[in-house]
Every structure is written in structure tokens, then in C-alpha cells.
Amino acid sequence: MTFFIKHCQSHGIGASNYILLILIPIHGLLGQQWMMLALSTSSIVYNRKLCDDRNFLTDTQRQLCLNYGDLIPKVAIGAEMAYDECRHQFRWERWNCIAHKKNDSGGNLQSRLPLLFGDSLVLDSREAAFVSAIFSAGVSHEITKACSSNQLTSCSCDKTSSTLEKDSSKWQSCNDNIVFGTSFAKQFIDSVELKWSLTKLFSNHDRSLMNLHNNEAGRISVKQTMWWKCTCHGTSGSCTTKICSKSVANFRHIGNLLKKEYEKAIKVQIKYVSTKQVLMPINEQIPLVTNTQLVFLKKSPLYCNSVAGRRCKIKSSDENGSCSNMCCGKGYHTQIKIIEKNCSCKFVWCCKVTCQKCSHKQKIHICK
DSSP states (O other), X not given: OHHHHHHHHHXXXXXXXXXXXXXXXXXGGSSOGGGGGGGOTTTOOOOHXXXXXXXXXXXXXXXXXXXXXXXHHHHHHHHHHHXXXXXXXXXXXXXXXXXXXXXXXXXXXXXXXXXXXXXXXXXXXXXXXXXXXXXXXXXXXXXXXXXXXXXXXSOOOBOSOOOOSSTTEEXXXXXXXXXXXXXXXXXXXXXXXXXXXXXXXXXXXXHHHHHHHHHHHHHHHHHHTXXXXXXXXXXXXXXXXXXXXXXXXXXXXXXXXXXXXXXXXXXXXXXXXXXXXXXXXXXTTSOOOOTTSOEESSOOOOOGGGOTTOEEBOOSSOOTTBHHHHTTTSOEEEEEEEEEEEEEEEXXXXXXXXXXXXXXXXXXXXXX
């Protein structure tokens, strides 16, 4: 304990504060508070005060906020895109990636530094692995796209020469800047795991290694799915020349890819190789983990405490979304809902479209 007290004193913290420090809730220091930006995109406008007031940012994140102010709203958009994609991918799962509703009534550390998913997300689980990857991918994707707009002062498109396979194609002088996008996302997000904190002083680093690995897997998914976006040029509508640029893929494609990695994620544990800590599969018959695979440390809970009121589907199999699986055996009830939509639409000269209203009954099944 002597080392701890001296270490605190070297940071200007008196030894008399030792007991107080230990009583700080660990939950409030987990470091993923930046993800709350996903719920703030409409109100994020950069100014210096933003960087100082956001007490859920790490020191590195604050410095990036000061140095690259025009990118912080893009970080928020990337986080929102990742959150929306997470909700889409888990819409028929028991844990459905819904944000925790912040309770503003309390003044404790946990209420001031809320986690996006509250206690509903087990931080060592397979679901947490997906969250790390999709948020890392979301920020990388949005920063990369934003730079290519050439409307920011912090970055621009990538004008590095690229090679195309076909002679009839011609490289365009503005690729999506994936190098800058992933580099910025790495600095911003990985700083959460690399920062010094009191909780890490007395804990192992398995969760940090897990998060760093999954963060990287998310960034790689953006890199690997880039494609050549081409437009044709030539006389009379011919395609004698293609002007092409390297572009990031639609984010839904990246979300689908990471969901597949989630479904085959590997349970790991920390082992020492020489003096280095590495994540190794618990099942020794599984080969070494690659940098595109998602990893987790603990088996996921059943998540049955949050299924009441969730929609489910009548299916004979036990697959995701089926009432037998979604409702955890608690049963379900059926509602009749009247769905109204436009039909028999006609164009009326000039210039409007008129439609009739058609309705039909739809059965909706809700978990008890």
C-alpha cells in the first residue's frame, strides 16, 4: 500500500484521501462515457468550452477536441450511426442495444458520468465486444467520409496515388482518407484503455486488452470493405474511361460483417508470452485469434429481465426473434393492430399525386 500512497502524493493527492478514493464507484470510472455523444448530435457545436466541460472525455480526447475541433461533431455523428446500427443488428435479440435512460435526480459520480447502456450491458461479454467494434468502426467511417468532403480544416481527402486493375480505368485524385480516419479514431477511442487510472492500478488488464482488440477489429472492418466507386466518361454515353476513387462501404454492410463476427466471437483469457500479456482462446484447439475476430471474456447472461413488452415472431424454430426464444419461456400475448398506408396512387396533371388510404389488420406478438 505504501507505493499507492506515495503515488497519490506525487500527483498532489494527500494520503488522508486514501479511503475516499477507494470508495469511488468503479462503475463510474469505466471510461466509455464518450459514447454518450451518440445521443447529442443535434446539440454538438464545437467551441473551446465544449472540450473543457465534457467531463466524460479523457485527457487525450480533450486535447484532440482542442486541436481538431471541427471533427468532434463528426465523432458524435459516427457514434450515433454506430448506435443506430447496433439497434438494427440486435432488434430481434433479447439484449437489443437500447440506451440506458439517465437518471438526473442524483448528484453522485455515476449520474454525472453515465454509461450509454447503463447496467444492461455486461462489460466483459460478447455484446460488449460488438459495441466496442461497431463504435470504433462508426467513428472511423464518419471521420474518413468527412475528410473527403474537403470542407474541414483538420483534414482532406487522400491524394496518394492508387493503382487500378483495369487499363480503361483512371484513378481520381481524391480517395476517402481512411488512413487519417482510422488513425484519429484509434487515438480518440483507444485513449480510454491507455489512460492511467486508480482502478487499473489494482486490476488486471484483460478487459482493456479485450476492448483494444475489438476496437481494432472495428477499424479493420472499415478498411477491408472499401471499394472502387467509378463513374463513366466518354462520347455518346460510352464508358471509354472510368474515373474512380476508393470509398468506404455503406455502414450497413460493415454492421452485417461485424454481426457475423459477433456470432462466432471467441472466448479468451490473458496469458503471458515471454513478458507480454496476450489474449489467447480458452479452447486450446482454436488457433490464435486474428485481428478481425471479436473476443470476449465472460459468457453472456440470459438477458431475460428486459424482454417484457418486446415484440416477437411466431416461428417453429428457436431462432432469434421467435417468441419461444425472445420471451424466455414467460409466454406472450397477441394484439391486433390496424395498419394504414397509401394505396392506388395516381399522378394528376399538374402536378400532384393523389392516393387512397388502405388499411389492414396485423397481428403483433408481445412478450409478457
